Amino acid sequence: MFERFGRISYCAHTKVEEFVRHLESGRLMGSCCAACGQVTFPPRADCAECRHGEFTFTELNGRGTVVTHTRIESAPAGFEAAVPFDLAVVDLDEGGRLLAGFGATIAPADIAIGMAVQVVPRINEETEESQVDYTLERPGTGWTKSDLP
Amino acid sequence: MSRVGIIGIGHTRFGRRGDATVQELAFEAYREALVDADLDPALIEATVIGAVPEYHKQRSVAGVIQEYLSLTPRPTWLTEAACASGSAAIRSGWLAIKAGVHDVVAVIGCQKMTELETAEILALMGRVGDVQWESVFGTTFPGYYAMFTRCHMHEFGTTEEQLAQVAVKNHHYGARNAKAMFQKEITAAKALDSDSVAAPLKVYDCCANADGAACVILAGEAAARRLGGARTVWLDGMGCASDSMSVLRRGDLTGLPAAREAAAQAYRMAGVEAADVKVAEVHDCFTIAEIMAYEDLGFCDRGEGGAFIADQQSYLAGTTPVNLDGGLKAKGHPIGATGVSMTCEMVSQLRGDCGERQVLGADIALTHNVGGIGQYCFVHVLRRD
Numbered sequence: 289m290f291e292r293f294g295r296i297s298y299c300a301h302t303k304v305e306e307f308v309r310h311l312e313s314g315r316l317m318g319s320c321c322a323a324c325g326q327v328t329f330p331p332r333a334d335c336a337e338c339r340h341g342e343f344t345f346t347e348l349n350g351r352g353t354v355v356t357h358t359r360i361e362s363a364p365a366g367f368e369a370a371v372p373f374d375l376a377v378v379d380l381d382e383g384g385r386l387l388a389g390f391g392a393t394i395a396p397a398d399i400a401i402g403m404a405v406q407v408v409p410r411i412n413e414e415t416e417e418s419q420v421d422y423t424l425e426r427p428g429t430g431w432t433k434s435d436l437p
Numbered sequence: 438m439s440r441v442g443i444i445g446i447g448h449t450r451f452g453r454r455g456d457a458t459v460q461e462l463a464f465e466a467y468r469e470a471l472v473d474a475d476l477d478p479a480l481i482e483a484t485v486i487g488a489v490p491e492y493h494k495q496r497s498v499a500g501v502i503q504e505y506l507s508l509t510p511r512p513t514w515l516t517e518a519a520c521a522s523g524s525a526a527i528r529s530g531w532l533a534i535k536a537g538v539h540d541v542v543a544v545i546g547c548q549k550m551t552e553l554e555t556a557e558i559l560a561l562m563g564r565v566g567d568v569q570w571e572s573v574f575g576t577t578f579p580g581y582y583a584m585f586t587r588c589h590m591h592e593f594g595t596t597e598e599q600l601a602q603v604a605v606k607n608h609h610y611g612a613r614n615a616k617a618m619f620q621k622e623i624t625a626a627k628a629l630d631s632d633s634v635a636a637p638l639k640v641y642d643c644c645a646n647a648d649g650a651a652c653v654i655l656a657g658e659a660a661a662r663r664l665g666g667a668r669t670v671w672l673d674g675m676g677c678a679s680d681s682m683s684v685l686r687r688g689d690l691t692g693l694p695a696a697r698e699a700a701a702q703a704y705r706m707a708g709v710e711a712a713d714v715k716v717a718e719v720h721d722c723f724t725i726a727e728i729m730a731y732e733d734l735g736f737c738d739r740g741e742g743g744a745f746i747a748d749q750q751s752y753l754a755g756t757t758p759v760n761l762d763g764g765l766k767a768k769g770h771p772i773g774a775t776g777v778s779m780t781c782e783m784v785s786q787l788r789g790d791c792g793e794r795q796v797l798g799a800d801i802a803l804t805h806n807v808g809g810i811g812q813y814c815f816v817h818v819l820r821r822d
Contacts, residue, residue, distance in 0.1 A: 290569075293573060294572075294573020294574065295573060295574070295575065296563070296572070296573060296575075297573060298564060298568035298569075298572055298573070299568050299569040299573075302569065330569070330570045330685060355588070355690065356584040356585070356587045356588045356591075356690055357584065357587060358580045358583035358584050358587065358635045358636055358637075358638075359583075359633070359635065359636035360575055360576075360577060360580050360635050361632070361633045361634055361635060361636065362577065362579065362634045362635065363559070363575065363577075364559055364560070364562045364563030364572075364575055364576070364577050365556065365559040365560040365562075365563045366563060366575070367563070367575040370575060373575060375574055375575065375576060375580060375584075377584060377684055377685070377690070384685075385684075385685040385686075386570070386685060387570065387571045387574055387576065387684065387685060388574055389574050389575070401587060401588070401591045421573065421574070
């Protein structure tokens with residue numbers, strides 16, 4: 289299932305693959321350790337704090353702040369048609385960090401360290417396979433949530 | 438505590454080596470090291486190979502090299518720590534001698550990177566980060582260092598001009614190294630005008646893939662005194678640390694915590710401080726990486742790396758000369774060979790063999806070899822008595 293995450297996938301199998309189904313339903317999920325309650329993003333099956341192996345998914349609000357960013361001009365395989373594109377590392381308000389590209393609500397010239405962003409789940413319709421990821425958007429950007437597929 | 442010495446060094450020309458296989462490159466470096474040490478190869482008890490397997494068509498190169506060197510059935514093994522594989526191999530050889538298992542060990546770092554097709558290189562480049570959560574968004578190796586650069590600029594006011602000055606320095610010295618890939622000076626204007634790769638990094642902020650090999654012969658203290666005499670250079674401080682592969686699990690993005698940790702270990706073991714280092718080789722895979730290295734190694738304070746190059750403190754006449762062989766930037770970066778190449782250069786400096794690039798009176802030298810975006814770092818302090 290996890291091969292559906294991202295434009296190009298190198299990782300089909302993981303203990304946190306249900307993340308993809310939640311993302312398809314419009315929910316950004318972190319993991320919450322069943323033993324110590326540690327919340328982590330990206331989600332992980334094995335708690336980094338107490339090493340416990342059971343967890344539940346917990347929904348995050350996706351609000352965050354840009355830590356750093358770059359504009360990729362020289363593309364890796366699979367992204368040849370996409371360049372140039374901007375990427376950023378974002379600290380989530382609720383803890384954890386993610387890396388993602390920008391959506392249409394933020395102009396490249398406006399990207400700056402310290403800016404507030406909203407992480408928005410996105411189902412990519414133009415790709416052949418069903419594919420889902422998230423983009424960085426202007427705070428206040430809305431999106432629809434559905435029941436778990 | 439008994440010491441481990443380097444008694445021989447060998448180094449191929451770096452660059453596009455369409456004339457040689459990886460084992461032929463390894464042989465060039467090995468033969469030169471044997472001649473340099475005036476050593477009977479029968480005394481070599483084991484070889485350690487530093488290389489990154491995914492760049493080679495030939496699988497499992499350690500055994501292939503051992504066969505080509507006519508050293509079977511003696512032990513050989515591969516060490517891999519991405520771009521720090523060469524220093525990992527040196528550490529592995531050092532450990533084998535310290536453990537008392539072997540007395541004389543040949544360490545060979547080698548890599549043939551130009552035999553891959555461009556598409557294969559791009560595919561590899563697409564997998565340098567965490568493939569589960571980062572590569573799926575199109576990250577690249579320059580892209581990660583570009584994000585370090587942005588943080589460094591934001592936090593400390595480091596400029597694109599200062600980055601270009603690192604490239605200018607390293608090409609200046611590369612032009613004086615007969616084994617370097619690029620033996621041509623460049624201007625800051627040329628570097629600043631080059632195409633963007635991952636903003637704010639440009640073509641001249643990035644090192645180049647290359648082919649090449651380097652070899653050092655290590656010996657236990659008594660054997661080194663017997664075989665290497667007064668030319669022996671000692672591995673007196675051996676630091677090694679790790680960090681997360683993913684930028685998502687790093688706090689600070691203005692330096693490499695693993696480099697600071699490895700440096701602290703190496704200085705402590707050698708009983709020296711940063712100010713005692715007379716000459717250094719640092720891992721300038723990108724110009725920002727050299728600036729961060731100045732700071733992580735304590736050659737200057739945090740945030741002062743840009744000023745350190747602007748003031749030419751890392752030139753031959755500066756407080757701590759850095760990368761006087763051209764660095765990865767001008768010498769080329771055959772990733773498995775790099776750590777061993779750095780070590781060869783520091784041995785040459787400590788022996789006083791570097792001609793117009795020689796730091797007069799150099800007695801303590803340092804190598805700083807980074808794997809990936811800092812998930813491995815090896816810092817070694819070398820000394821000549």
